[in-house]
Amino acid sequence: MSLLEVDDLAVHFGGVKAVDGVSFSVEEGEVFAIIGPNGAGKSTIFNLISRIYQPTHGTIRFDGQDITALKAHDIARLGIARTFQNIELFDHSTVLDNLLMGRHTHRATNFVQDILHLPSVRREERAHRRHVEEVIEFLELEAYREKRIEGLPYGVRKVIEIGRALAIGPRLILLDEPASGLSVEETQDVAFWIEDMRRDMGLTVLMVEHDMGLVAQVSDRVLAVANGRPLALGTAAEVQADRHVQAAYLGSPEAAA
Amino acid sequence: MRVVFKKSYDRDIDLHEHWLDRAKIAVLLAVMAALPFLVGNYYLAEAANTLIWALAGMGLMIAVGHTGQVSLGHAAFLAIGAYTDAGLMNAGMPFWIAFPVAGLAAGLFGAVIAIPAVRLSGIYLAIATLAVFVIVEELIIMLEPITGGVGGTMAPSISLMGISFDRYGALANFYWLVLGIVALVTWGYANLMRSPTGRSFLAVRDSEVSARSLGINVTRTKALAFGLSAGVTGLGGALMGHYIGFFNYELFSIFISINLLLVVTIGGLGFIQGAFLGAILITGMPQVIAILRDTVNASTGIDLASLPGIDTMMFSVLLIGFILFEPTGLYGRWLKIRTWFEIFPLARRDMFRRHKTYLKTERMR
Numbered sequence: 001m002s003l004l005e006v007d008d009l010a011v012h013f014g015g016v017k018a019v020d021g022v023s024f025s026v027e028e029g030e031v032f033a034i035i036g037p038n039g040a041g042k043s044t045i046f047n048l049i050s051r052i053y054q055p056t057h058g059t060i061r062f063d064g065q066d067i068t069a070l071k072a073h074d075i076a077r078l079g080i081a082r083t084f085q086n087i088e089l090f091d092h093s094t095v096l097d098n099l100l101m102g103r104h105t106h107r108a109t110n111f112v113q114d115i116l117h118l119p120s121v122r123r124e125e126r127a128h129r130r131h132v133e134e135v136i137e138f139l140e141l142e143a144y145r146e147k148r149i150e151g152l153p154y155g156v157r158k159v160i161e162i163g164r165a166l167a168i169g170p171r172l173i174l175l176d177e178p179a180s181g182l183s184v185e186e187t188q189d190v191a192f193w194i195e196d197m198r199r200d201m202g203l204t205v206l207m208v209e210h211d212m213g214l215v216a217q218v219s220d221r222v223l224a225v226a227n228g229r230p231l232a233l234g235t236a237a238e239v240q241a242d243r244h245v246q247a248a249y250l251g252s253p254e255a256a257a
Numbered sequence: 258m259r260v261v262f263k264k265s266y267d268r269d270i271d272l273h274e275h276w277l278d279r280a281k282i283a284v285l286l287a288v289m290a291a292l293p294f295l296v297g298n299y300y301l302a303e304a305a306n307t308l309i310w311a312l313a314g315m316g317l318m319i320a321v322g323h324t325g326q327v328s329l330g331h332a333a334f335l336a337i338g339a340y341t342d343a344g345l346m347n348a349g350m351p352f353w354i355a356f357p358v359a360g361l362a363a364g365l366f367g368a369v370i371a372i373p374a375v376r377l378s379g380i381y382l383a384i385a386t387l388a389v390f391v392i393v394e395e396l397i398i399m400l401e402p403i404t405g406g407v408g409g410t411m412a413p414s415i416s417l418m419g420i421s422f423d424r425y426g427a428l429a430n431f432y433w434l435v436l437g438i439v440a441l442v443t444w445g446y447a448n449l450m451r452s453p454t455g456r457s458f459l460a461v462r463d464s465e466v467s468a469r470s471l472g473i474n475v476t477r478t479k480a481l482a483f484g485l486s487a488g489v490t491g492l493g494g495a496l497m498g499h500y501i502g503f504f505n506y507e508l509f510s511i512f513i514s515i516n517l518l519l520v521v522t523i524g525g526l527g528f529i530q531g532a533f534l535g536a537i538l539i540t541g542m543p544q545v546i547a548i549l550r551d552t553v554n555a556s557t558g559i560d561l562a563s564l565p566g567i568d569t570m571m572f573s574v575l576l577i578g579f580i581l582f583e584p585t586g587l588y589g590r591w592l593k594i595r596t597w598f599e600i601f602p603l604a605r606r607d608m609f610r611r612h613k614t615y616l617k618t619e620r621m622r
């Protein structure tokens with residue numbers, strides 16, 4: 001059984017068929033990439049999996065469980081974490097607090113205990129901090145721990161978002177263009193981190209990325225989409241060599257259809 | 258510049274990382290507690306009033322400053338607190354039961370109305386809360402047997418374990434009671450903001466979509482925040498009732514809601530300290546205006562009292578000024594001044610320049 005199974009997924013916004021019959025499955029421990037030209041529907045697939053959008057058609061199964069009917073806030077608890085293409089951090093909080101917000105699914109105290117700051121609250125806070133410090137160490141964010149997000153460079157913010165997703169302690173992580181806007185060195189860091197996530201943390205990675213160098217370096221399989229429809233599935237080399245994929249990137253409409 | 262060496266996670270979790278900050282709070286509390294021996298009755302009553310406003314302001318701060326929910330209806334929660342407390346005490350209940358129940362009643366009411374309102378935000382939420390306020394005002398007039406209707410009702414004198422805390426008969430005791438309650442609520446508020454609950458409020462304020470993807474139930478979080486907000490403001494209302502003594506629905510006008518919004522925005526949105534600074538300003542302003550008016554009258558012979566609305570105008574100018582020039586409020590200004598001194602002479606001109614925050618849709622891809 002695959003960890004994530006997407007079956008005949010579709011979502012239509014009025015007349016726009018943003019995703020139109022996409023099926024794929026991601027195996028446990030795999031790095032799976034989705035590529036495609038702008039507006040192909042890649043981010044929309046992520047939004048469907050994280051239940052921000054309601055599919056018009058199709059099912060999504062995670063670890064054998066149908067999650068198509070779940071609420072967006074139920075997804076993290078199952079062990080699915082994500083980042084956003086346009087960075088959605090909590091701008092007025094510190095890096096540490098942003099990462100601690102990623103521990104929300106692990107909280108066991110309620111607001112009354114929190115207000116009274118009972119010993120159980122402090123015990124839990126220590127545990128959350130231990131987890132978060134591991135993430136900070138992993139992503140080398142020590143220098144930014146106490147800094148507020150606003151004012152931090154773009155590249156650092158992208159890494160913090162990955163950190164916040166990792167703080168959840170997920171089984172599956174969805175990365176929406178983790179390398180966009182990053183320098184060559186920063187992109188290389190991302191590549192190493194993705195490999196470490198898979199090898200050391202046992203994570204499954206589903207990523208959307210335009211940087212074919214990064215995709216070829218880290219991913220086991222690649223799915224190419226265009227106009228909401230799947231074009232090709234295979235290794236990075238196979239997909240890049242695909243006639244339909246090349247046509248889609250060159251913008252020939254009949255080949256993409 | 259002070260550097261805090263952290264040797265354990267506990268240092269981070271503590272409310273104050275540095276012993277000096279803890280000492281400052283202790284000194285402040287000691288001075289506040291000694292106030293009855295330092296000032297006369299007039300200023301002591303003013304201090305109690307300021308503390309009550311700070312309490313009500315903290316309530317609104319939870320919603321507006323920390324969860325991003327604007328409310329024009331918080332006068333309704335003040336009213337619910339005041340009438341519940343006075344009603345229960347008039348029915349024979351002691352203060353120590355009536356007071357928490359008043360907060361609970363306001364809080365539950367706030368949470369219940371928040372559930373349908375959570376989908377609204379910004380100006381729409383402000384209008385919805387305004388509607389709630391109008392309904393509560395009408396209810397107060399209609400429920401005459403309990404509220405005294407248009408005629409009003411009296412908040413009985415407080416006594417605990419045989420000791421009088423009467424606002425007039427034992428003003429010092431009343432002041433200490435208010436101070437104790439405010440200190441306790443402030444402590445609870447500060448605890449909240451260093452806990453998962455407080456962080457979930459901030460998460461919902463800054464990015465709902467992110468909050469959801471981290472497993473935060475946005476509806477429940479907003480309702481909880483609004484409920485806590487209404488509850489704390491309700492406690493403030495109960496004390497306000499005792500402070501005024503005899504009141505009717507007119508005490509809780511829309512202007513009180515607006516003044517509370519002034520407290521939190523001028524004080525500094527998102528800072529507990531802001532509620533206190535804002536309360537000092539709001540309760541101190543009328544005094545300052547009165548003194549100014551007398552001075553102008555004495556020196557020039559122009560009687561400003563003949564110009565009605567001058568207070569309102571000064572408030573408005575102040576609010577607009579803050580929104581334009583100092584959106585982080587008095588507390589934000591204070592932080593900047595403090596940083597300037599701490600790192601003197603290294604301050605740069607552009608250090609506090611506001612960073613351009615892109616609308617989410619405008620952010621670079």
Ligand SMILES: Nc1ncnc2c1ncn2[C@@H]1O[C@H](COP(=O)(O)OP(=O)(O)OP(=O)(O)O)[C@@H](O)[C@H]1O
Pocket residue numbers: 013016017018036037038039040041042043044045085
């Ligand atoms: N909420 C929405 N309402 C209407 N249309 C939408 C919505 N979300 C996405 N779309 C449309 O769906 C299509 C796919 O968008 P999507 O963001 O998934 O593209 P993408 O593959 O991520 O592109 P990019 O590489 O530019 O990020 C676009 O035409 C977009 O305008």
Ligand SMILES: [Mg+2]
Pocket residue numbers: 042043044085
């Ligand atoms: Mg996209």
